[in-house]
Amino acid sequence: MHVLKFGGTSMGDEDSWRRIIDIINRYEKPVIVVSATARTTRKLVAAAEKALHNLQESHEIADNIKQRHKQLITNFFTEFSNKQPTSDKCINWIDNRIDELKDYLTEVHNTQELTAGSKDAISSIGERLSSYLFAKCATASGRPASWIDAADIIRTDSNFGEANPDMDFIHQHNNRLIDILEEGNIPILGGYYGQDESGRTTTLGFEGSDYTASLIGAALSAEAIEIWTDVSGIFTCDPRLVSQAKSIPQLNFREATELAYFGAKVLHPSTTKPASLNDIPIRVKNIFAPEDAGTVISGDNQTDNGVKAMTSKQDCSILTITSSQTVMGYEFLAGVFDILRWHHLPVDVVTTTEASVSITIGNGHNLDEAAEQLRTFGTVDIINKQGIISLVGCPQKDMQSLIDNVLSSLDTDAVNLVSYSKSKGNLNIVTDEHLIESSVKTIHKRLFD
Numbered sequence: 014m015h016v017l018k019f020g021g022t023s024m025g026d027e028d029s030w031r032r033i034i035d036i037i038n039r040y041e042k043p044v045i046v047v048s049a050t051a052r053t054t055r056k057l058v059a060a061a062e063k064a065l066h067n068l069q070e071s072h073e074i075a076d077n078i079k080q081r082h083k084q085l086i087t088n089f090f091t092e093f094s095n096k097q098p099t100s101d102k103c104i105n106w107i108d109n110r111i112d113e114l115k116d117y118l119t120e121v122h123n124t125q126e127l128t129a130g131s132k133d134a135i136s137s138i139g140e141r142l143s144s145y146l147f148a149k150c151a152t153a154s155g156r157p158a159s160w161i162d163a164a165d166i167i168r169t170d171s172n173f174g175e176a177n178p179d180m181d182f183i184h185q186h187n188n189r190l191i192d193i194l195e196e197g198n199i200p201i202l203g204g205y206y207g208q209d210e211s212g213r214t215t216t217l218g219f220e221g222s223d224y225t226a227s228l229i230g231a232a233l234s235a236e237a238i239e240i241w242t243d244v245s246g247i248f249t250c251d252p253r254l255v256s257q258a259k260s261i262p263q264l265n266f267r268e269a270t271e272l273a274y275f276g277a278k279v280l281h282p283s284t285t286k287p288a289s290l291n292d293i294p295i296r297v298k299n300i301f302a303p304e305d306a307g308t309v310i311s312g313d314n315q316t317d318n319g320v321k322a323m324t325s326k327q328d329c330s331i332l333t334i335t336s337s338q339t340v341m342g343y344e345f346l347a348g349v350f351d352i353l354r355w356h357h358l359p360v361d362v363v364t365t366t367e368a369s370v371s372i373t374i375g376n377g378h379n380l381d382e383a384a385e386q387l388r389t390f391g392t393v394d395i396i397n398k399q400g401i402i403s404l405v406g407c408p409q410k411d412m413q414s415l416i417d418n419v420l421s422s423l424d425t426d427a428v429n430l431v432s433y434s435k436s437k438g439n440l441n442i443v444t445d446e447h448l449i450e451s452s453v454k455t456i457h458k459r460l461f462d
């Protein structure tokens with residue numbers, strides 16, 4: 014049995030939906046996880062934020078989402094004129110979900126409060142729409158499918174926005190999926206969202222549908238988890254940034270996790286965890302070129318013959334906390350990291366000197382409150398507009414020449430931090446954000462061309 018996940022770009026329009034159904038038809042017993050249609054989650058988040066100040070504009074975003082989904086359904090059903098009742102059910106479903114959305118937006122406006130919980134409820138609507146509609150479309154085109162509300166299976170804690178799954182609950186409730194498969198149907202559920210024990214909607218973090226697929230794959234002991242997207246696997250670098258980037262045939266779980274964590278958008282960083290714990294391979298495949306091999310991520314040990322891949326991310330800040338004591342004690346480090354934990358600030362790169370610690374924090378988090386608290390330990394300097402270039406799968410044997418090669422290709426005046434782990438084969442370089450794109454292209458040329 015295979016768990017197949019189709020991402021937002023693949024769920025973009027009715028042609029892609031037909032393409033996906035063709036792919037699904039190659040499998041005897043697939044379980045399907047789908048994202049919201051392209052850009053819907055982003056629009057939902059924008060609507061939620063807009064609702065605070067301008068209810069009318071937030072409702073216009075809701076109407077736009079409604080319009081797009083109705084158009085997709087109308088286009089899909091043009092070739093199934095005998096399936097009018099199913100098409101009507103879909104239109105009805107869209108109207109109901111959008112009414113719900115507008116109610117949430119009105120509540121945000123009236124209370125002047127957008128809680129993490131209501132943000133999750135609003136942003137889950139994309140998958141609630143796409144999964145139900147896709148199940149109806151698959152059935153109409155001859156592959157009987159049953160829609161499952163992911164909330165019934167993906168139980169999480171109440172950490173809204175980045176909820177943690179309850180694996181035991183998921184294990185105990187996956188028999189619904191097995192029953193559907195045994196009836197000869199295919200189960201289809203939305204990724205990204207779940208529910209806490211009080212019945213409140215939670216989400217697993219942006220791009221969390223990959224994670225849903227892996228959780229389901231692990232619970233079902235699937236043969237493989239397949240992430241279907243718009244590129245043929247994980248590349249040596251984001252192919253949108255470097256056109257010469259090449260697909261990597263094989264990565265191990267740790268390398269794939271590092272790449273995802275340091276910015277390779279193709280995979281949610283938590284995806285590998287349930288898969289690796291259960292030794293289930295993950296394949297990354299292309300809906301536009303299904304015959305391409307793509308990338309297999311597995312527990313296999315890799316050969317040590319060159320850097321595997323590189324990735325980059327922007328919009329980071331460096332925080333340097335210098336202890337008021339001359340020598341930095343473990344109390345200092347524990348205190349600093351406690352404050353970061355309290356503020357949910359994810360740490361990317363860390364370096365230390367005898368009395369200071371420098372930490373990069375990703376993606377536009379608000380650092381003001383944390384910085385204020387960190388000042389109780391000493392001075393705090395913040396450098397904004399930073400980016401991180403990460404090299405993954407670096408061979409241990411010629412690390413020296415690799416570091417020389419990479420650093421000599423950069424404007425070293427602008428390099429602010431370097432961290433390197435020989436045992437993990439990782440090299441991270443933090444440099445000014447405006448240099449990231451050109452530096453990535455130069456390094457890629459030197460290492461991969």
Ligand SMILES: Nc1ncnc2c1ncn2[C@@H]1O[C@H](COP(=O)(O)OP(=O)(O)O)[C@@H](O)[C@H]1O
Pocket residue numbers: 019020021022023048220241242243244246247248249250251252253276277278279280322324
């Ligand atoms: N190392 C990489 N390998 C492949 N794709 C990457 C990499 N880094 C970034 N990407 C980007 O990830 C995109 C696929 O992810 P995403 O758009 O989130 O897909 P989906 O909508 O299917 O979840 C690709 O189109 C590509 O531009």
Ligand SMILES: N[C@@H](CC(=O)OP(=O)(O)O)C(=O)O
Pocket residue numbers: 020021022048049050051052053054055056139204205218219220221222223
């Ligand atoms: N909700 C999607 C993410 C998504 O659809 O993003 P966008 O709105 O940018 O297409 C997921 O987690 O899989």
